[in-house]
Amino acid sequence: MKSFNLGLLPRLIAAIILGILIGAFLPAPVVRLFATFNSIFGNFLSFAIPLIIVGFVAPGIAELGNGAGKLLAITTVIAYISTLISGFFAFTVSTNVLPKFIHYSSSFSAANPEEKLLKPFFTIEIPPLFGVMSALVIAFILGIGMASLKEKNLYNVVSEFQKIVQMVIEKLIIPLLPVHIAGIFANMTHAGEVARILSVFGKVFVLIIAMHLTIILFQFFVASLYSGKSMIMALRNQIPGYLTAIGTQSSAATIPVNLECAKNNGVSEGIREFVVPLCATIHLSGSTITLTTCSIAVMMLSGMPVTLGKMAGFILMLGVTMVAAPGVPGGAVMAALGILQSMLGFGEAQLALMIALYLTQDSFGTACNVSGDNAIALIVDKIASRMKLKAA
Template sequence: MKKNSILNSLPFRLLLALVIGIAVGLFLNKNDTGAVSVALLNIIVTVKYIVGQFIGFCIPLIIIGFIAPSITRLGSNASRILIVALIIAYVSSIGAAFFATASGFLILPHMSLAPEVEGLKELPQLVFQLSIPAIMPVMSALFFSVMVGLAAAWNRSELITGVLEEFQKVVLSIVTRFVIPVLPVLIGTTFATLAYEGSITKQLPVFLVIIIMVMIGHYIWLALLYLIAGAYAGANPLDILKHYGPAYMTAVGTMSSAATLSVALECAKKSEPTLRDDMVNFGIPLFANIHLCGSVMTETFFVMVVSKMLYGEFPSPAKMILFCLLLGVFAIGAPGVPGGTVMASLGLITGVLMFDETGTALMLTIFALQDSFGTACNVTGDGALTLILTGYAKKNKIEPQKLGNILE
């Protein structure tokens, strides 16, 4: 069963598609004169275009489906502790994003990331074009989600809230039944075209180095979070960290904050009295869905790498600041499932940074290849934020209470 679950996992399918795509692309690169090879290349280019159009069409739906219901849920249950939890989760996420941005501007210019344009083969024209325009622009979908979500929460509109909840279920079905199954097709065709052009052999090894750098960034950010939390709460953060090993390893295996929740709760409860029981019962499940500092850091660093590799330049500082601030919002609305962060923020990648389908495919691939470590960082960081909640409750003399009372 364990073997089958690995073979059926999204990262394995993406990795398999990547390998097959590179193999096919390299073969076509060396045998591009035959009629069969030309026809196959035409099909690959066309399929890549159509799948890219389909995913682009789904992006506004994903934004509305993920963001708006999340805002209504938070707004309808707003309380002092909940607001504090929301603020520290957002600050942690955008802090990780800005840390990755600063590190990228300091480190990446010294690496060989320039696109190799000399000697590349040209791709053939599309066999036919199937244009699938999105129902609205990305930024329109974002502002629509925010305004409708806030208005529904302020007016306590049960009808609109129910509709948004149902729409989120519909969007999740679209993602799981349509978008995710076609992702390997997009990945395979993208890497086949890159391999045919001749650039993949020089680009792929760099990603391995980047992944190691991002993992080091995770550990630095976790250390910073726990130091800040310990100083604020007046507690030893090692009393929490020493129990988080099982949660970290579970997250590496499941690549899902939601799937790791039970183990994370068990680890956090072992940290009593450093972590208050009511804050654990409230904070750990909440942060599992809204605190994605590791995933945000990873995505931010990778977009800078991909931008330099494919388009020859880094995004401007202004674009990166906007990207980081909005990515924190998208992270709060992202589902705690494998690849949830990058799926929820595809609109930012295409709308703010102007990535095309090739850039999007590269982001999805390299994000999936290390998603387990980003999730592990998310889960472990939840303990630090729960320590901050515990310190806040003590400083404000909030008596221990049951979960239901916390939300009142």
């Protein structure tokens, strides 16, 4: 018999419903039991975050350093600029729209995280081996060093470490996330905050999807303007890739269909076979919109100040960190946990809510990511033809 595998999104929705029922109908000791699990899992997650950064950022930078010269540099710069535009677009829209329906919730206060939430029965401290910023510095040093050296010994070690970290994410963190989120919602329900939080969820979700569609139109407008191709034709050709990404929830799994979309757009074979797989890793404009918007929503719920200075640094670093996003559902938010913690000061409750918010729209974020990849392919194809560049 084939084993029945329920997807992550249905499990997440079931966890939210179960958490609400537990918080509403079961006694406080049961909720405290979930709070105890959340405390232990949250501490383990804090321990794992620096390892995730080193495990994915270092080999990611090393792999970029061994690419096809000028064409790699051009594609990477365009992808990063696109990511930054998406992030600052999300910041502008979110700071103007979200305050209209999001207000401070004491359950997520960074200063008093336990003001209403029940405390765990006990806590187990799992201190990280090093801080998040130390992990980023180590990852950059290792990545740049490995890209510069011809020897593969260290690269092989780091690549195997990456596989171990990804296994921890796939086999431990991702399966336990629904339990963690159920516990958070059980505690929120017990604290009387869940109705307002769910109301915020729905409105943030609609806003994010609207921004995804807007940035896709902008990317194809710019690409069509520069390449001379029809914007309507390019958008129509992208529909199969968009729908496939919604179904698979994976940029990597959408690559074959996205290559066919690029072919229909008239992108040359060498360029599309180079740009589309590369951008599936380094260009996550949809994920950046989601993470920026969700982080601002959580900060507003928490009563934390949202400033251009703080968010600009976060968006600039997010563009780099997205290279580290592991190829699993929710990989982008897992890679971003470190900078959410170090740059925005998110605690356990804020990180849990970020994960829940992100995963509810992950399919649409992936669809936005892969659509932008083909817009970049049109631009790079035109640049390559003018500069007479070829993919390796």
